[in-house]
Amino acid sequence: MPEENLQALPIGSIPPLGEVPNAMRAYVIRAERFGEPTTSFQEEIIPTWEVGPGEVLVQVMAVGVNFNGVWAGLGEPVNVMRYTKLDSHVAGSDASGVVWAVGPGAQGVEVGDEVVLHCNHLLRPGASDDQLIWGYETSHGSFGQFTKVQAQQCLPKPKDLSWEEAASYGLTCYTAHRMLVDKARVQPGEDVLVWGGAGGLGVFAVQLTKALGGRAIAVVSSDEKAELAMKLGAYGTIDRREFSELQYRDGMTPEENKAHLGAVKAFGKRIWKILGERKGPDVVFEHVGKATFRASVFLAAPHGRIVICGATTGYDLSFDVRHLWMKRKRIIGSHFANAESCRRANRLIMQHTIRPVMTRLFPWEELPLAHQLMYENKLHGTVACLVGSPEPGLKNMSEVRAAQEG
Ligand SMILES: NC(=O)c1ccc[n+]([C@@H]2O[C@H](COP(=O)([O-])OP(=O)(O)OC[C@H]3O[C@@H](n4cnc5c(N)ncnc54)[C@H](OP(=O)(O)O)[C@@H]3O)[C@@H](O)[C@H]2O)c1
Numbered sequence: 001m002p003e004e005n006l007q008a009l010p011i012g013s014i015p016p017l018g019e020v021p022n023a024m025r026a027y028v029i030r031a032e033r034f035g036e037p038t039t040s041f042q043e044e045i046i047p048t049w050e051v052g053p054g055e056v057l058v059q060v061m062a063v064g065v066n067f068n069g070v071w072a073g074l075g076e077p078v079n080v081m082r083y084t085k086l087d088s089h090v091a092g093s094d095a096s097g098v099v100w101a102v103g104p105g106a107q108g109v110e111v112g113d114e115v116v117l118h119c120n121h122l123l124r125p126g127a128s129d130d131q132l133i134w135g136y137e138t139s140h141g142s143f144g145q146f147t148k149v150q151a152q153q154c155l156p157k158p159k160d161l162s163w164e165e166a167a168s169y170g171l172t173c174y175t176a177h178r179m180l181v182d183k184a185r186v187q188p189g190e191d192v193l194v195w196g197g198a199g200g201l202g203v204f205a206v207q208l209t210k211a212l213g214g215r216a217i218a219v220v221s222s223d224e225k226a227e228l229a230m231k232l233g234a235y236g237t238i239d240r241r242e243f244s245e246l247q248y249r250d251g252m253t254p255e256e257n258k259a260h261l262g263a264v265k266a267f268g269k270r271i272w273k274i275l276g277e278r279k280g281p282d283v284v285f286e287h288v289g290k291a292t293f294r295a296s297v298f299l300a301a302p303h304g305r306i307v308i309c310g311a312t313t314g315y316d317l318s319f320d321v322r323h324l325w326m327k328r329k330r331i332i333g334s335h336f337a338n339a340e341s342c343r344r345a346n347r348l349i350m351q352h353t354i355r356p357v358m359t360r361l362f363p364w365e366e367l368p369l370a371h372q373l374m375y376e377n378k379l380h381g382t383v384a385c386l387v388g389s390p391e392p393g394l395k396n397m398s399e400v401r402a403a404q405e406g
Contacts, residue, residue: 008024008025008045009024011387017098017112017397020146022047023045023047025145026145028043028046030042030088031075031079031081034074037368037374042368053106054103054107055106055148056103056148056151057100057103059388060144060147060387061096061386061400063384064142064170065362065371067312069143070375071136072136083137091143093142094116094135094142094171096114096166098112098397099112100146106150114396115156117170118170118171118174118339118346119133119336120133120336122152131336144387152339153339156350159395162393163394164384164389167385170342173204173345173349175201176202176204177337177348178334178338178345179332182337183307183334184332186214186282186283190215191281192282192284193284194206194229195287196220197218198226198380199381200381201309201310203228203229207354209233214283217234217236217274218234221239221241222239223239226239228357228359243270245259246292247313248260248293249290264298284304288313289311289315290313290314294318300327303328306329308333309333357382358383358384359381360379361392362383363385388400
């Protein structure tokens with residue numbers, strides 16, 4: 001059928017279990033409208049994905065919003081369609097939903113299973129860390145009525161969470177867990193400096209540090225964010241607005257550089273004050289990149305670890321390497337997580353050791369706005385958006401059907 005004649009159900013309507021419409025609504029990114037999210041994310045009606053061997057089709061109930069959607073829409077620092085060799089891209093690396101169709105050989109899932117999805121798309125069976133990020137490096141992400149994943153990406157949906165809460169935490173929670181538990185291996189009694197301590201990654205880094213028996217110092221930029229970080233178990237917070245020269249920029253004059261180094265030292269003293277001893281953090285949780293990385297290397301304690309998974313402010317980093325080698329510090333790269341690690345982290349959510357932190361819920365029409373606000377650093381915690389679930393607060397398909405009938 002020509003694509004202009006495709007018909008899709010309205011958002012919030014769900015067909016009978018296992019019935020797959022031939023078309024669906026999705027937010028589609030195309031190279032000709034790369035730019036800020038409110039421009040780059042446009043709803044289109046597209047053919048519903050066909051499932052291949054080992055794959056499953058999931059009716060999406062709610063989605064989580066992540067920074068990778070912003071990057072995909074900007075077309076920076078890479079054009080994601082370079083990976084997929086397609087001319088359009090459906091982003092989205094978090095969702096909760098129901099398994100609607102199962103491809104040949106897909107194991108461990110059945111039609112009707114209520115699931116959350118992790119975004120480690122294996123390049124080949126058993127590859128573990130050799131991954132593509134589903135919804136970023138693959139074109140069939142969660143921002144549609146249906147999404148297509150490998151069966152191994154399905155994890156049990158925590159029954160006590162609403163669809164939207166369940167969709168809100170995966171990517172950031174599993175990434176933070178991988179960084180602190182598997183990579184930096186935080187030990188009881190260690191101190192962790194968490195940049196963006198009330199952001200998507202940060203809210204989980206703070207909770208995980210506490211659960212591991214460590215002390216998290218959360219860096220934030222508002223009173224509201226400081227309050228949230230403390231509520232989640234931070235040992236202390238630092239408002240980075242008090243240290244305006246802390247941010248590193250290329251091309252600083254000698255005077256600006258001097259002021260910058262002074263601010264980094266003053267920031268370090270604030271850490272001592274919070275910890276009650278003259279020591280730096282054993283682990284620095286990094287994802288801000290250019291603006292903070294220089295300070296991170298300086299601030300980490302001797303033998304400390306700087307664990308990094310992102311670079312919101314720029315990936316071309318500059319730092320004084322003498323602080324690294326003289327004090328035997330280590331920089332550890334980390335990128336999302338493998339399925340086994342995701343499963344462990346999801347269990348922590350199911351056991352209530354750590355909790356989702358959904359601070360705002362958007363309707364489907366405002367998914368571009370949700371990304372725009374994230375781009376402008378106007379959100380905190382994590383946010384989600386309803387897709388198939390007709391109203392907030394519903395936790396399973398029985399409640400969805402009851403809401404549709406009532
Ligand atoms: N590789 C991976 O697997 C992976 C996974 C998840 C995320 N990431 C990347 O990690 C980054 C953060 O993701 P997120 O979901 O946590 O984003 P987020 O929810 O927007 O939070 C980021 C936080 O960074 C802080 N921040 C922003 N600009 C800053 C600056 N100039 N100096 C200091 N702090 C600054 C902000 O906190 P304050 O303003 O309160 O200080 C903000 O809350 C993104 O670039 C994302 O793409 C990578």
